[in-house]
Amino acid sequence: MKVLLVGSGGREHAMAWKLAQSEKLTELFIAPGNAGTSAVGTNVDIGVDDHDDLVKFALDQNIDLAVVAPDQPIVDGLGDLLRDAGVTTFSPSAAAARIEGSKIWSDNLMTKYGIPTAESEPFSDSGSAMEYGRTKPEGTLVVKADGLAAGKGVIIPETYDELDSAITGMIDHGAFGESSSSILLAERMTGPEASVFAFVDGEHVSAEIASCDYKRVGEGDVGLNTGGMGSYGPPEFWTQELAARVRTEILEPAAKALVAENSSFSGVLYAGLMITEAGPKIIEFNCRLGDPETQILMPMLDSDFLEICLAVAENRLSESTVEWSSQPHTFVVAVSEGYPGSYDTGVEISGIDSAEAHGVVFHAGTAIKDDALVTSGGRVLGVTGNGDTIKDARDAAYTGIAEISFEGMKFRRDIAERAIQD
DSSP states (O other): OEEEEEEOSHHHHHHHHHHTTOTTOSEEEEEEOOTTGGGTSEEOOOOTTOHHHHHHHHHHTTOSEEEEOSHHHHHTTHHHHHHHTTOOEESOOTTTTHHHHOHHHHHHHHHHHTOOBOOEEEESOHHHHHHHHTTSOTTOEEEEESSOOTTOOEEOOSSHHHHHHHHHHHHTTOTTGGGGSSEEEEEOOOSOEEEEEEEEETTEEOOOEEEEEEEEEETTTEEEEEEEEEEEESOTTOOHHHHHHHIIIIIHHHHHHHHHTTOOOEEEEEEEEEEETTEEEEEEEESSOOTTTHHHHHHHBOSOHHHHHHHHHTTOGGGSOOOBOOSOEEEEEEEOTTTTSOOOOOOBOBOHHHHTTTSEEEESSEEEETTEEEEOSSEEEEEEEEOSSHHHHHHHHHHHHHTOBOTTOBOOSOTTGGGTOO
């Protein structure tokens, strides 16, 4: 089979790496890809927003399966365009992707169908939002941009002044552009967080898998939000009982709700959870695989990823079996100095071969320049380690990342640390 994978980050390198292991694969194209994906397939110089060019390429190359990975093209309807052109495609529809593309729409869906989540109120006027904020105790609300904001559209203010600043910054000053012209003020929940993923085809939900990720740039979860600094799984607090509750109270009801709203979901459903004292509750839904979670999920997927994507795209997931490994995995991300603010690119990277003796290196912001591997983004690459215990997996990842170097390289040193403390 000839496969086209749309995307360019670490998630896409992990997906390409897994697709390349399928015996069904004959040729893999990645648009636009990165230096890592070029080792397992052919990079194509078409951006993820160039929808017409992507459809034309798929038709010209007689692509058997297109896989759309990033959130923006999914929400913008690239999957619909490809399907309308006759290309078998693994991607939710734009209608189904509203579960991520609009937090207000998603919150209304959960409220209507009784899916457990935080108490929330939508606003498009900053004055009304600030007035509502004063009816709640200080430090008990979270401010969420309604639309996509590259994983950074959530602010957790500690004081009323910080709350007001977040509200006006989003609504009045366009902190996240049109994405924050409307916002959701949500109850601040407490408890451990988990990211849970399952393949979904209409009302059919595959076996799920849970992981934990790290969004803040600094150790101890301080500093600005990022696209993700690392992940590990399975979580130390994850149990069969908890998994069963998440499945019956959240995943399956969400799939059925989307069908009932004429927005049947086809793809990967990502449930971002808070495990509260009252049980698991949704922080947010996403309509695709997560980054940096995919960099451990793909190594933990025992089934043929290409076959699963094809089964979902052909509405026959119920005939397939999705199996996940329970072996612990840890992924550590290396970023450019200054990230998530401004940073330099074109910095030469060394030590990849040595790192691969300890784990799998997944590229994100990398490129080839004058036959040298260089940085091309803020999140540059990462190493996934595995082992019999989470400590073994963590040690492997950190041993691997220590072999890699580039000027200004930074990484958190506490990924999965909480999972091995007595």
